[in-house]
Amino acid sequence: MSKDPDVLVIGGGNAALCAALMAREAGASVLLLEAAPREWRGGNSAxxxxxxxxxxxxxxxxVDAYPEEEFWQDLLKVTGGKTDEALARLVIRASATCRPWMVRHGVRFQPSLxxxxxxxxxxxxxxxxxxxxVNAYFRSAERLGVQVRYESPVDRIELDGDRFVAAWVRGERITARSCVLAAGGFESNRDWLREAWGQNARGEWPSDNFLIRGTRxxxxxxxxxxxxxxxxxIGDPTQAHMVAIDARAPLYDGGICTRIDCVSLGVVVNREARRFYDEGEDFWPKRYAIWGRLVAQQPGQVGFSIIDAKAIGRFMPPVFAGVKADTLPELAQKLGLDQATFMQTLNDYNAACRVGTFDHTALDDCHTEGVAPAKTHWARPIDTAPFYGYMLKPGVTFTYLGLKTDETAAVHFGGRPSANLFVAGEMMxxxxxxxxxxxxxxMSIGTAFGRIAGTQAAQAVLKGARHANA
Structure with a gap:
């Protein structure tokens, strides 16, 4: 197996695979280094x-249409304007054209579940x-002649100024004429999480209570x-895709099945049995990934999602069954919450509900009045037995601190793009x-920039060859 390819791709998830496929299709020889064993390949993309x-x-x-401007406004709203509009629109437009290419590489699609x-x-x-x-992409890559090495974590990168020279894997030096970095964020590095989040006023390390939804x-x-x-x-080391997940989830690789999706159908309280945020602020796809951070800011980094029988069947059931009780006081006792405070919170919420026409598929008119925080949509009294509670912890999917880039996916040094080092996926x-x-x-970001990075890496090889022959 050659260790001196034209293009070296570091990573084994969606962005890395898109880069490897595009570079190979452009005629470059490609070596992909995946840190995980074969059975755990694919990183968070799996x-x-x-x-x-x-x-x-x-x-x-x-169904229907989802035009560029609506996609942009959705992204603008959730980021609070903390986004590069030019790169965001690049991703949005690329999302409209990538699926035929994905299908050619074996990916199949189905309607929303x-x-x-x-x-x-x-x-x-x-x-x-x-x-x-991930499996489809690996099959296609291997069929096209992309070399893949598993259990090959890169220990360090060798640069000449801002140019990539080589990567080191357990003492082995691998050179390449260009390189794509697509090795993910730092969410599995407990020491770095501690450094980013620090200690709170009680001397606790909040990040010690985080669970990692994806790869270790x-x-x-x-x-x-x-x-x-x-x-x-680019980015804040404390910002991340962070979801409220079942506190019983494993430390790593819990994935989608540990997410709690009933938040907007009930209320969420902290360990002091008090609500702390609007559960009905917006549609769940636009808000589910803020709840991990909200829970992370609560005492002990825990919360409790509370629903009643009316919510059952309206959300994707998680892998763990909720704690079930025939009365609210019994539920408080089973969850270990102060019963008096819990009942005051629920009674205040129930009394504040102004129920109109409930419609969980729309921003309906069911809301609260006279209680803080307000619940602006889907507010219905929690009054129908049986009642259910799910203990929540922050589940980190990936971190947002990364490498600054531009429309070419080049890594920047001092504001200047590297000629042969590119980045894609969670790293940017x-x-x-x-x-x-x-x-x-x-996945939109990883697919768009993975494809750009692979194309640019192959072009960098051709430019280097032309310069060498000049």
Missing amino acids: HTRNLRCMHDAPQDVL SGALHTARTNAFFMGGGKAL FNQGVLLKQLLDLGADA AGNVLGQGYTAGVG
Whole structure:
């Protein structure tokens, strides 16, 4: 197996695979280094389900239309303006044209699943989920002659100024004429999380209570090294795709099935049995990824999602059953919450509900009055037994601190783009996601910039060859 390819791709998820495929299709020889063993390949992409897609008319698995401006406004709203508009619009437009290419590489799509966050119009779902997508890409890559090495974590990068020279894997030096970095964020690095989040006023380390929804292999080794070598940074190290998940989830690789999707159908309280945020602020696809951060800011980094029988059947059931009780006081006791405070919170909320026409598929007129925080939509009294409670913890999917780039996917050093070092996926997502998230946009970013990075890396090889022959 050659260790001196034209293009070296570091990473094994969606962005890395898109880059490897594009570079190979452009005629470059490609070596892909995946840190994980073969059975754990694919990084966080293996846990994904869909891609957010711009489209101007109904398509095979997408209903109605989702035009560029609406996609942009959705992204602008969740990021609070912390986004590079030019790069965001690049991603949005690319999402309209990538699916035929994905199909050519074996990816299959299906309509939105029932109860899947109201995404039938905006998101194309992968048949078989992210694992099937990753497997399809690996099959296509190997068929095209992309070399793949598993259990090959890159220890360090060798640069000449801002030019890539070589990568080191367990003492082995691998040279290449260009390189694509797509090795994910640093969410699995507990020490870095501690450094980013620090201690709170009680002397606790909040990040010690975080669970990692995806791969344990995203340690941020290359990200940290590139920043130390002078690459330009983008993003806040405490910002991340962070979801409220079941507190019983495993430390790593819990994936989609541990997410709690009933938040907007009930109330959420902290361990002091008090509400702390508007559960009905907006549609769940636009708000589900803020709840991990909200829970992270609560005492002990825990929360409790409370629903009644009226909510059952309206959300994707998680893998763990909720705590069930016939009365609210019994539920408080089973969850370990102060019963008097819990009942005051629920009674105040119930009395404040102004129920109109309940419609969980629309921003309905069911809201609260005279209680703080308000619940602006889908507010109904929690009064119908049985009652259910889910203990929540923050589940980190990926971090947003990354490498600054431009429309060519080049890594920047001192404001100047490298001629042969490119970046894609979670390592640069902070250019588009300064904060917040909307369902499926991570795959949109990874697919768009993975394809750009692979194309540019192959072109850099050709430019280098022309210069050498001049």
